[in-house]
Amino acid sequence: MVAGKNDFETTNAVASDKHNATNYPDTPMEMIVKYLVEAKSAEGLDETKALVQKALDVAGGLDQYIDTMTTPPPQACAELLEESQRHDWIGAYEANKTMYKLKKEMSAGMLEGRFMKMLCHMTRAKRVLEIGMFTGTSTMAMAEAIPPGGKVVALELEQYCKDFTAPHFKKAGYGDTIEVMVGPAAESMKKLKSQKIELFDLVFIDADKGGYKEYYTHALDLITPDGIIAVDNTLMKGRPYIPYELKDCELSIAIQDFNEFIMADPRVELITLPFRDGVTIIRKKRPSPVGQDCIFTGMNDLRILERMSLQGKAALITGGGQGIGRAFAHALGEAGARVAIVDMNKEKAQEVADELKSKGILSTAIQANVAEEKDIQEMVDTCVKELGGLDIAINNAGINKNSAAEDTLMSEYDMTFSVNTRGVFMCCQAEGRYMMKNGGGTIINTASMATLLVPHPQKQLVYNCSKAAVVKMTQTLACEWADRNIRVNCISPGIVNTALIQESKDLQPLVGEWLEQIPMHRLAEVSDLQSAIVFMASDSSGYMTGHNLVLEGGQSLW
Template identity: 50%
Template sequence: MTGGTQAEGIHATGQPDTPIEVLTALLTKALQQQTLEQQRTYVQQALDIAAGLDDYLDKISSPPSQVVCELVAASVSHDWAGAHAAGKTQFLQKAECCSGTLEGRLLRFLVAATGAKRVLEIGMFTGTSSLAMAEALPEDGQLVALDIEPYMAEFAGPYFAASGLGGRIRPVIGPAQDSLAQLAAEGESFDLIFLDANKDGYAAYYDAIMQHSLLAHNGLLVVDNSLMKGRTYAPGGVADASADAVRAFNQQLLADGHVEVVALPFRDGVSLVRRRSPTSASATPSAAPAATNGQAAALNGRPAASTDLAPAAAPAADPVLCGFRGNSLLQRFKLTGKAALVTGAGQGIGRAWAHALGEAGAAVAVVDLDLAKAQAVAGELLSKGVRALAVQADVASKKDCQRMVAAAVAGLGRLDIAVNNAGINRNSAAEDTPEGEWDMTFAVNAKGVFLSCQAEASHMLAQGYGKVINTASMASLLVPHPQKQAAYNASKAAVVKLTQSLACEWADRGVRVNCVSPGIVNTALIQESPDLQPLVTTWLQQIPAGRLAEVTDLQAAVVYLASEASDYMTGHNLVIEGGQSLW
């Protein structure tokens, strides 16, 4: 309830607001009525609100997958009493232990919203929540589901297989405490942990999670049944061990100063728990207790869990402990509120970089000589919820470079990041290279980068901040072979020296200039070229990594260089070539 009185459940404004407040007000009025008919009127209104809530929530939430629906239906209709009588289960399970599709959708949403890659579920039951959460995991993600009943893994197995996600779900059967200890011994940690097991074990499971640091930094713990059908807070005269255990656990969470808790009245109650970020107030020397003898032994005899050791004292506002300007490391990579432009973004590396910057939070101006290609990539970004616009420009034209910057600023409101990626490559023997080919290569690859930087700097220097990232090449470090491309190699070497020169000129004015030198990238240029395809076998023999680069191998680099995490880096040539320049 939001600010209501305990007696009537009325909102602070004096009027009932939430469904629970309205229910409370209606039932209070029913008790105040003199006749049965009047009482029935208010009770019926309250019943209508209560009875329709879950159905309506189900209708206005995104639908579950078909296989989750099938698993829920099978879980609810299964003869659990018969299974127990036949000795298939150690305990008499109940159909109501099934999470259901609505709760599964919440859990799936939380996995997706937190970007979790590793998830732990304590209390798998029939695996409905396991499957729902696995649906939100990336291909290389994994969900570890603990249960004490071998029959549960047997029951859920066919549905996991039918979903095609069975490889992402790892059932672990046995007492949960033993399984948690084993996971800790394996060095596991999890971005999200869902706790829905025996209620009298909640406190011990939580202690194990925290003691073994199974919940990763910035991880989320989701606790189910924190209301226990209302018995955790409603007065009652019947002994209820489960409600007593959950009530005590709720207080345990609240009393733990290391975590922050918010309890939601969703279904039977869901509590979301996360570690508090250290602050100057909590990081004072007086907050650190002395190590016990047992903790000292841990240091001498075995690797210590994080809670074995007293928290290290730190000065106020220690940026290592508390985060630089209060930002965690990953937050420093976020580009939310920034605006970027990427030239040559209609395909290949530029397209990948536009997507990377957009996923990191930036609005993106997609610049390309071919407007249709720029529009296609801008459309891709818009479909992902990234603010984007398409701009046509020839970077070899000063007028076009000035226009593209003006268009980006006008369309996005600002310009903080510029990625100068447009380039061309024409292969020819040096003695046969036409003058026009040389001039065109330098016009785009070198002059185009300079004109772009010049136009971008006119805006960035005025605002006192900017990140310029130029695309150079591994060819600036060595002579790629057997292809012959003297003009290209020389133009990319010029990009590196230009980057270094601009970095020195603009460093004290808030603008950082760096470049990225990719190796040989597996783009359409190679895939569709009859001249380059035969060279791939030779190239692979020159690369220690044993493969060509993919555009996705380059995405994190541009986000790093565009973010505040790289504020002290300027004039650097970041080489990403699988080790080819080392041979």
């Protein structure tokens, strides 16, 4: 039996039976039912009134309490909400400025806007399609959650509404984020499909109810494979499941028809939430894997971006207190890993760990000198204790003294190799021993573009040699440990624009000459390396080992 066609008396009886069977209501709605059921069998008028009052207290306080327990909107959005409520919409219609009689009650309120903003955050939506904008309160709320470069495309029938919202969008700083298309929504959706534009991560339907089925059908062609469709008003004051309330109510009949239509669609799965007037969340089911290969289903049933995830992994980064190491830490943490920040300077390590914690990333700070074997073993042990394991190790700590060969002191030579080469080997050794006993892992060593050419005009023979040894060490370990499920790779950045260069009196004057040597005519930023380190640490690079990944803007080509 289709839920929307249940007889009201049957529904009421089921509710009564549930109450009598469990006698333990959980939800506000179950509490209301409990009080009303008891009121039906109450012996006197006073008892009946008291029970009805309790039901009213639960029902009447719910929306207000939810409003109170929801983060309020920013000032710009609050101003738009206020203007939407006091605007003379009837006057606009009577002056022939709108095609339809618009009412302030049709405007999405604060709560609906906060809900859609949170849904954008949860789905990490970058592109949103809104069908039915009206006063733009939900439009602006969703724009708050869109990352830089994202877009909210709002379909609106009334030019008047576009003109009404435009100054508010501009004042809030969303003039370039929000694009309003005026015209019948179905026609606008057909136009979007014909343009073969980038697909949307989230589609929000809140327009004329009679058009819901057509909007939904078009939306399925406009969302990404993991996209979400959110449909408003799908409970329509409760009428879709109360037959006698449907009589002569065209909108309620349209909603009931739509609900049954999507419920019968085998391509999707959905959930209807009793939020305000009902919101239904819809997603496409993944195609059946039966008879398909891993290219179709995704390796291990994971789509390509899912294979980039580091969720559940524990990572360690030496030299993580600043510069490249700090960038690596943030990248791995954002990809889902738990992160141990290792640095000689405990305060710097703690600062980065605190940064990650502020983003909701589990992290810990560890003090260690990678030139000391005792420190390295303690580093691994602490990481395992604090993070529950070690799956990814980034050996990034290093030094560069920049001295001419004829002037290099042996103490400088020994110190450079002690940190850059011996230290990396001892880290790999301690990390590898743990990984061998615990199912494997991934080790990534930081080498340098100097392993491919001789950087100039700066003099750094010892540094170049120490990093060249790291590449050969990486290749050798990759071969020795491949059958132990341990991948060993290295990353070789070009000249990176870090504080070392920005604050150095000797290096800063060389920047102009370096730029002439780089085809891209800019130094690397630490952010340029972040995606690369996530790729190397993730299952997406599962067949890559012994590789030196070079990111130097083409400098080694000239």
